[in-house]
Amino acid sequence: MEIKNKQQGIMIVADVLDIVGGKWRGQILAHLCDDPKRFNELKTVLNKITSSTLTKELRYLEDIKMVERKIIQDKPIVIEYKLTDHGMSIKDLIVHIVEWGQKHRDSVFKKDE
């Protein structure tokens, strides 16, 4: 694929990074790539996230149709979060991100600590 308009391409970069960027969004999407997860499952794997933050991030991802919220059971209530079809498409992008990170982690991440 080629990007016709350079400036537009950069705007798209900004838009996408807006979606996948931030402290948690990318991680949440990455976790949901594998399989659907419940609220507290996500809360556990994300380790340091709080309920309210996780809720906010999930709502955002639902709003932009990346993630789907499904009520699995009513009492006690069980919710399952999974990627939508568009959400699934992010898998490829995440793979690319990880690939780049693996190739360049030495030069780029070393200094972090």
Added chain:
Amino acid sequence: MEIKNKQQGIMIVADVLDIVGGKWRGQILAHLCDDPKRFNELKTVLNKITSSTLTKELRYLEDIKMVERKIIQDKPIVIEYKLTDHGMSIKDLIVHIVEWGQKHRDSVFKKDE
């Protein structure tokens, strides 16, 4: 490529998004993909960024060896910012980001306004 350790892969995602995420970093890198640019050139294309913010972002990108600062001329001073070799490697990733953004912009960006 395959990612052996899933959890580690997600950590890498977080690390990479830390680099390329944020409001300006991705855009700066995208702009520098084309060719080196001077401080005020970047300031112009980035439109709403302030000097101090641009300085901060550039320093960060220099620190992680993504961007190189070159003094082109001494008086009046002229500085040129360009991608390092690792920096150049980000081009592929940015292309993937733009590709994804183009494919999914309708479903994902529509609601933004």
Added chain:
DNA sequence: CAGGATCCATATGGATACTG
């Protein structure tokens, strides 16, 4: 279990003015 509510800390970026 899956959040909502409230209040709080910090990070991020911005406005404005100034400099060699």
Added chain:
DNA sequence: CAGTATCCATATGGATCCTG
């Protein structure tokens, strides 16, 4: 031209407590 310095606004995420 390429920044620095100060001070400031807001966004982001967190802590804690509470609930159906």
